[in-house]
Amino acid sequence: xxxxxxxxxxxxxxxxxxxxxxxxxxxxxxxxxxxxxxxxxxxxxxxxxxxxxxxxxxxxxxxxxxxxxxxxxxxxxxxxxxxxxxxxxxxxxxxxxxxxxxxxxxxxxxxxxxxxxxxxxxxxxxxxxxxxxxxxxxxxxxxxxxxxxxxxxxxxxxxxxxxxxxxxxxxxxxxxxxxxxx
Amino acid sequence: xxxxxxxxxxxxxxxxxxxxxxxxxxxxxxxxxxxxxxxxxxxxxxxxxxxxxxxxxxxxxxxxxxxxxxxxxxxxxxxxxxxxxxxxxxxxxxxxxxxxxxxxxxxxxxxxxxxxxxxxxxxxxxxxxxxxxxxxxxxxxxxxxxxxxxxxxxxxxxxxxxxxxxxxxxxxxxxxxxxxxx
DNA sequence: AGATTATATATCATAGTGATATATTTGTCA
DNA sequence: TGACAAATATATCACTATGATATATAATCT
Numbered sequence: 195x196x197x198x199x200x201x202x203x204x205x206x207x208x209x210x211x212x213x214x215x216x217x218x219x220x221x222x223x224x225x226x227x228x229x230x231x232x233x234x235x236x237x238x239x240x241x242x243x244x245x246x247x248x249x250x251x252x253x254x255x256x257x258x259x260x261x262x263x264x265x266x267x268x269x270x271x272x273x274x275x276x277x278x279x280x281x282x283x284x285x286x287x288x289x290x291x292x293x294x295x296x297x298x299x300x301x302x303x304x305x306x307x308x309x310x311x312x313x314x315x316x317x318x319x320x321x322x323x324x325x326x327x328x329x330x331x332x333x334x335x336x337x338x339x340x341x342x343x344x345x346x347x348x349x350x351x352x353x354x355x356x357x358x359x360x361x362x363x364x365x366x367x368x369x370x371x372x373x374x375x376x
Numbered sequence: 377x378x379x380x381x382x383x384x385x386x387x388x389x390x391x392x393x394x395x396x397x398x399x400x401x402x403x404x405x406x407x408x409x410x411x412x413x414x415x416x417x418x419x420x421x422x423x424x425x426x427x428x429x430x431x432x433x434x435x436x437x438x439x440x441x442x443x444x445x446x447x448x449x450x451x452x453x454x455x456x457x458x459x460x461x462x463x464x465x466x467x468x469x470x471x472x473x474x475x476x477x478x479x480x481x482x483x484x485x486x487x488x489x490x491x492x493x494x495x496x497x498x499x500x501x502x503x504x505x506x507x508x509x510x511x512x513x514x515x516x517x518x519x520x521x522x523x524x525x526x527x528x529x530x531x532x533x534x535x536x537x538x539x540x541x542x543x544x545x546x547x548x549x550x551x552x553x554x555x556x557x558x
Numbered sequence: 559a560g561a562t563t564a565t566a567t568a569t570c571a572t573a574g575t576g577a578t579a580t581a582t583t584t585g586t587c588a
Numbered sequence: 589t590g591a592c593a594a595a596t597a598t599a600t601c602a603c604t605a606t607g608a609t610a611t612a613t614a615a616t617c618t
Contacts, residue, residue: 199604200474207481217566230476234606239568261614263566273484280485283496284474292382292466294412294534299389300527302455303462308527314465345482345490348549352476352542359541360534367530381573399597416575421599443583445597 198279201237202245206276209251209268211342216242216264226346229326229353242266250275297367305371312371316364323357326350380461383419384427388458391433391450393524398424398446408528411508411535424448432457479549487553494553498546505539508532 208214208222216239223233242264245251250272256265268276293315300308333347390396390404398421405415424446427433432454438447450458475497482490515529 200477201605204477207477207484210481210484215566216568217564220566227477227480230471230473230480232470232472232606234608235568236570236607237605259565259614261565276481276484280478280481280489284478284493287471287473287475287497287500288414289412289469289471290414291412291469293469294531295382295386295389295409296462296466298409298412298527298531299392299458299462300530301524302389302392302458307462308530311466315469318469342483344552345480348482348490348552349476349480351548352545355541355545356538359537363534363537366533370526370530383574397597398599399595402597414575416577417599418576418601419574441583443596 198275198282199241201233201241202250203276203279204231204233205238205241205245206250206268206272209266210273210276213265213267215256215266226329229322230349245272309368309371312364312367316361319357319360319364323354323361326353326357330354380457380464381423383415383423384432385458385461386413386415387420387423387427388432388450388454391448392455392458395447395449397448408511411504412531427454491550491553494546494549498543501539501542501546505536505543508535508539512536 204223204227205219208219214222216235219238219242220233220235223231223238227233242251242253246253246266249269251266251268253264253266256263293311296303296311297308300311330347330350333343333350336343337347386405386409387401390401396404398417401420401424402415402417405413405420409415424433424435428435428448431451433448433450435446435448438445475493478485478493479490482493512529512532515525515532518525519529
C-alpha cells in the first residue's frame with residue numbers, strides 16, 4: 195500500500211548521511227549496499243532530478259580538481275519523507291538467485307553440471323565473504339565514533355552469517371550429488 | 377552476455393517437467409520457487425504467447441470440469457533452448473531485502489524501530505522455515521521415486537540453512553541494539 | 559606521448575511488477 | 589436452495605528499474 199518508491203528512499207537514505215553526486219551514489223550501491231540492494235544509473239539520475247523537483251533534495255554545483263560535478267543534499271522535507279518510510283514495516287524481502295534456479299531444473303542438465311554451478315557459486319561467495327570480513331573489522335574499530343556504524347555493522351554481519359551458511363550448504367549439496375553419481 | 381530472458385527459462389524449466397496452464401505456473405512460482413525466484417501474471421501470460429510464436433512451446437485447449445483452459449507443453453526446440461541456458465554459468469544472484477535497507481539507515485529512526493523491523497522479519501522467516509521443513513520431509517520420502525526430487529530437495533535445504541542463519545542473526549542483532557539502548 | 563582507468567552525467571529500449579478487470583466454478587454454511 | 593466467498597483462469601496496463609550505451613574530462617600508468 196505504501197506509495198514510496200524504493201529508489202527514492204535509498205537515495206534519500208544515503209543523502210541523509212552525507213552530500214553526494216550521482217556517481218558517488220552509484221559507488222555506494224556497488225560496494226556497501228550491493229549485498230542486499232542494487233540500483234543502476236538509469237534510475238539514479240532521473241530520481242535525483244525528481245527528488246529536487248519535489249523539494250526532497252537540493253542540488254548545487256561543485257568543482258573539485260577543475261572537474262565540475264553536481265552535488266545533492268537532503269532537505270528537511272526529504273528527511274521527513276525518509277523517516278515516514280523507515281517507520282513503515284518492510285514490504286518485501288526477496289532473493290533472486292539464478293544459481294538456485296539452474297539447480298532446481300538441474301535434472302535436465304545432470305549432476306556434473308549442477309556441481310559446477312555450485313562450485314562457481316562457492317567461489318563467488320568466498321570472495322564476498324573475505325570482503326565483508328574486512329569491512330566488519332573496520333566497522334568494529336569505528337563503532338564508538340559514530341552511531342551509524344552500529345547499523346552498518348549489523349548489515350555486514352547479516353551478510354557474513356548468511357554467506358557462511360551458503361558455504362556449508364555448498365559442501366552438503368555436492369556430497370549429495372556425488373553420492374548419486376556413483 | 378547471454379541473451380536468454382530469465383522468465384523464458386523459468387517457464388520452460390517448469391514445462392520441462394509437466395504440461396501447465398499460466399495459472400498453474402503462477403502457483404508454482406508462489407509456492408515452490410518463491411524462496412529464490414518470483415514472477416507475475418504480467419510476465420507469465422505474454423511470455424507464454426511469445427514462447428509459442430517462437431516454437432519453444434505449443435498450446436492446446438483443454439477442458440476440465442466444464443471449465444476451459446489453455447495448456448502449454450514444451451517442444452524439442454524448447455528443451456534445447458533450456459539446456460543451453462542450463463549449461464551457461466549463472467549470471468546474477470541477488471538479494472533485495474527491504475528489511476536490511478531499513479536497518480542500514482536505522483540510525484535515522486532509532487534502535488527501538490530497528491528492533492521492531494527485526495522482529496517482523498523474524499516472524500516471517502519462522503513461518504517460511506516451518507513450511508520449508510514440511511516440504512523437505514515430503515521430498516525426502518519421494519527421493520527414490522523421481523530424480524527431479526533430488527534437485528528440489530537441494531534448493532529446499534538451501535532455504536532451510538539460510539533461514540536458520542537469519543534467525544541466529546536476528547538474536548545477535550537484537551542483543552547488540554539493546555546494549556546500546558541502556 | 560599514448561593508452562587505460564576513474565570520474566561524471568545522461569538516455570533509451572527492454573524486462574518485469576503489481577494492480578486491476580473479467581468471468582466461471584467450487585465450496586461453505588445458514 | 590440460495591447467497592456469498594474463495595479458487596480457477598486469462599489478460600492487460602501504467603509504472604518501475606535494469607543494463608547497455610554514449611559522451612567527455614582528469615588521473616595514472618608505461
